[in-house]
Amino acid sequence: MQSSPYVQQLPLEAMAQVGMYKQQKYEEGVQKIQSQIDNIAGLDVYKPEHKQYLQSKLNELGSRLKTVAAGDFSNFQLVNSVGGMTKQIIKDPTIQNAVSSTQRIRKGQSEMESARKSGKSSPENEAWFNDDINGWLKDKNLNTQFSGDFIEYTDVRKKLIDLSEKIKETENLTENPFKRDANQQVIIGKDGKPIIDDAILAVTTKGKSADKLLKMFNDGLDENDKRQLMITANYELRGATKDTFKKEIMNNYESNKKILTDETANISVELKTNKKLSAADKAKLEARLNDVNNVLKNGDLDKKMNTDIAEIDSVRDIKDFKYKVYKDSFVNGLAKDLSYQSYKYEYKNNPYAQMDMQRKDLQFKYDNAAREQRNFETTKSFEMMKWQYGVSQDALKAAGGQPIVTDKSLPTSVNTPTLAGLQGDLQSKQDARKQLDAEYSNSSLSGLVGSAKQKHINDLVDQYNRDPTSIRDNEDLKFLERRRQFDLQIAQKNNLLTGIIERSNKFDAQFAATLASEQGVNFSNGKSLYSAPELFEVSKDVEKFYKTAGGQGGSAYASGASTFDAQGLINKYKNTKFAPIAQAYAKSYLGQPLTTTESTIVNRGKQITQKYSSALSQTLDAKSKFQSDEIARLSPERQIKVGALDVENNKLDESRVKQIIDLKINQYNELGALDTKNRGDFNPNTITDWRTGKGKSGLGYTIEKNYDGTANLIVQKGSETQVIPMTATEFHSAFPNYAMSHGLDEAVGLIRSSDSHTTNVLGTRGSAAGAVNAYYSGYKIPALKNTALAPLVRLDIEGDSSNNGGDSDGYQVRMYVNDKGVWKTAILNQQGFVTEDGVQAIIQNIGTNTVSDVLKQN
Secondary structure: OOOOOOOOOOOHHHHHHHHHHHHHHHHHHHHHHHHHHHHHHOOOOOOHHHHHHHHHHHHHHHHHHHOOOOOOOOOHHHHHHHHHHHHHHHOOHHHHHHHHHHHHHHHHHHHHHHHHHHOOOOHHHHHHHHHHHHHHHHOOOOOOOOOOOOOOOOOHHHHHHHHHHHOOOEEEEEOOOEOEOOOOOEOEOOOOOEOEOOEEEEEEEEEEOHHHHHHHHHHHOOHHHHHHHHHHHHHHOOOOOHHHHHHHHHHHHHHHHHHHHHHHHHHHHHHHHOOOOOHHHHHHHHHHHHHHHHHHHOOHHHHHHHHHHHHHHHOOOHHHHHHHHHHHHHHHHHHHHHOEEEEEEEEEEOHHHHHHHHHHHHHHHHHHHHHHHHOHHHHHHHHHHHHHHHHHHHHHHHOOOOOOEEEEEOOOOOOOOOHHHHHHHHHHHHHHHHHHHHHHHHHHOOOOOOOHHHHHHHHHHHHHHHOHHHOOOHHHHHHHHHHHHHHHHHHHHHHHHHHHHHHOHHHHHHHHHHOOOOOOEEOOOOOEEEOHHHHHHHHHHHHHHEEEOOOOEOOOOOOOOEEEOHHHHHHHOOOOOOHHHHHHHHHHHOOOOOOHHHHHHHHHHHHHHHHHHHHHHHHHHHHHHHHHHHHHHHOHHHEEEEEEEOOOOOHHHHHHHHHHHHHHHHHHHHHOOOOOOOHHHOOHHHHHHHHHOHHHHHOEEEEEEOOOOOEEEEEEEOOEEEEEEEOHHHHHHHOHHHHOOOOOHHHHHHHHOOOOOEOOOOOOOOOHHHHHHOOEEHHHOOOOOOOOOHHHEEEEEEEOOOOOOOOOOOEEEEEEEEEOOEEEEEEOOOOOOEOHHHHHHHHHOOOHHHHHHHHHHO
C-alpha cells in the first residue's frame, strides 16, 4: 500500500508570536545600547582635551560595534557584552576625573553667581577661582584633578579696624602731689616728710601706637583672613615682576623702620618733656629706647631685608610669595594709618597745698621783687639808649644839621626786587633752619638715628609752641627760640610769596591763553618739566643779561658786540625751580657742552620767545613790574629809610663819603668784588672818574638804610648809579646820625606787609590762637628776657587798618600768656591806639605785674 507523503505542519501563529517577541527583544537591546552610548556622549566635560579623549573612546566603541552589527541584539548575552564595553568607558579614571572636575567647576560657578547676587563676592575672589580653572585647563595631564573652590570674600580690613576700635586705648595717668628732683624722686624736707607741691599735674597719655597695632593685627589674623589676603595679593600683584617684589619688600622694611624710628622720637620727647615720669617709668622708657636704637643701628633690619630680596630668585610658589609681600605691606600700612597718640595735661587742686597758699602768695611777691632787681640793669641800659638818641638829635638840631629822612619802601629802580629773588631768600632761610637743626641734632640727639632726629625736633617744636613750660632743658630752650625765629621768618616770606603769586594770576591767564597751543619741555614719562609760559618768561628775561658796548641791555639774538652776565643770571635764579634754565643759557653762551635736556630747554625757549616776543612782551613787563612793586611795598626787608646827603655844604658828610669810598675801593681791589647784587653795581674806575672829573658837582648822594642796620650809599650821575654797600658797623661809624633807628622799624615793616595789619605771621588777630605764630617772645622784652616768664609770654603789635605810613599811624600791643598750657590774651593799651613811641613805652614798662594783669582779665 502506498502511503501518503508527510507534510510538515508549521505552527505559523506560534512562530509569528516568537518572531514578534524576538523583534521586541532586538529593539530593546538596540535601544539599551543606544541609551548607554548617548549617556556617555552627553557627559558634561569642561576641558577640551577631556572631550577629545571621550570622543576617542566613543569612536573606539563604534568600531567594535561594527563587528557585532549583524549580531542578534535580542540576545541577552550580546547586549550585556556591548554594555560592558560602555561601562569600561564610564569606569575609565580619566573620564571619571573629567566628569568630577567638571562638576566641581560647575558647583563653584554656581556659588560665585549666588555670592555675587548677595554681595559676598569680589573681583579678586572671582579672579582667584577663574585662575584656578585656567591653570587646570593649561595642565595637559588628563589625570590632574581640579581641586579649586569659589571662596566668598572676607573683609579683612573691616575686621582689623573693628578689632582696633574694640581694644582699649593705651592710657597712663600719672598724679603726684609731692615735689620731685631731677631724677623724679620725691623730695624729702628737713622734717623728714615729703614736700607738698602747689598743684597736682595729672598727665594722661592716650593712644594706639603703630607697633602695638601691628602686633595685634598679626596675632588676630585667622586662617580665613590669611587665605583672603593671599587671594587679594594674587589679584593686586598680578603681572608683578621680581623687581616689583624687591621694591615692595624695600618699602615694607622702610615702613617698619619708620615705625621704629618714630617710636624712638616719641620716647625721646617724652623723656625730655614729661615732668612727672617716675624713676621706674623713666627707666622703662630708656630701656625701650635703647633696644629699638640697637635694632636700628646694628643693621639687622637691613640684613633681613636683603635676605628676603635674595629669596625672590629661588622662590617656587609664587602665590605664597605674593601673600607674604602683600600681607606685610597691608598690615603695616593699616597699623600706621590707625595709630595715634595724645597727651592731656590737667592741673588739679592739691588739697594738701591749700593751707600753704598764703605762704606761696607771699613768696611770689618776693620773687617778683627779685626779678625786678635782676632786670634793673636791663632797664637802665634801655633808658640810656633813649637818652643818647635824644642827645644826638638835640645836637643835630642845634647845629642845623638834622638830616631829612623819610620812611619808604626800597625803590624798584635800585636793586630791583624780583619774585626769583624772594624765592631765593625763602630758600636761604630754609637752608639756614636746616643747618640749625643739624647742629642741634649732632650735639643733643646723638642717641637717635635717621629720621627720628628730625621727628624729635618737629615734635619738640610743636610741644614748645603749645606749652613752653614743658621744656626743661636750657639747651633745648635756646635752640627752640632760635628756630622759632626762622620758622616765623619763613612763614612770613612764604605768605608774602604766595600772596604775590596769587595776585599775578591775571597775567598768567594771558600767557596761558596766548601759548595754549605751544608745548613746553616734558620728562620722558610725559610729565611737564617746564611749561611754555615758564620757558618764555625766563628766556625773555635772559635778554636783560646781554649788555651792548654802550652798557645797555640788548637782545639775546642781536648781532654786534655784547657781553653776557652769566653769573648774574645764575645768581638771580639760584635756589628756584628755574635755576636749571638759567644754568643752561649760561653754559650755552660760554660755549660749554649742554646735556640733551639743556639743549632742549634753550632751543625751545628761544623758539617760543622769538615767536611770541612782540605779543607778550608788554604783559611780561607789566607782570614783572607788578611783582617788583608788591615786593617793594610789602617786604619788611624793603622797608627802608632814605635820606639825601648834602656833601657840598656839609664838610663832615663830604669827608665821610670820601673815607667810605676809599675803604670800598681797597676792599674791591683786595677781594675782587663788593657785596652788591650785581657785579657791575660798583666799579672803582667809574666812581673815581665821577668824583675827579668835570661832572663832580653834578653828583647826587643818597643813603638807603636797610631794616637790618646795613645801608647803601648811592652815587648818582644822571640816570646812572654806583652802589656802595656798607655793613651795619661801617654805617654807624660813618653816618651815625642816619644810623640811629627806632626800635619798632622791624615791627612796622611786618605790619605793612600783613593784610591783617599785624606782626603775627599768619595774620591771626584778636584770638589767643595767635600765640603760636606771634612774632615776639618774652625773650625780646627787656624786663622779662632773663626771667622764668620769658618762654611763657608772646607779643604781637597790631596796626590801625587806616594807617597810611605817616607819623600819626596808630598801634596796639597784644600780649599772650601761657597759663598752665593754655594761652590767654589781652590788649595792653585799651584806651586807644598809640604811636610807635607809645608802643615802645608800653614794651619798656612790661613787667611781671603786666603778666599778672593779663591773667586776671581772662
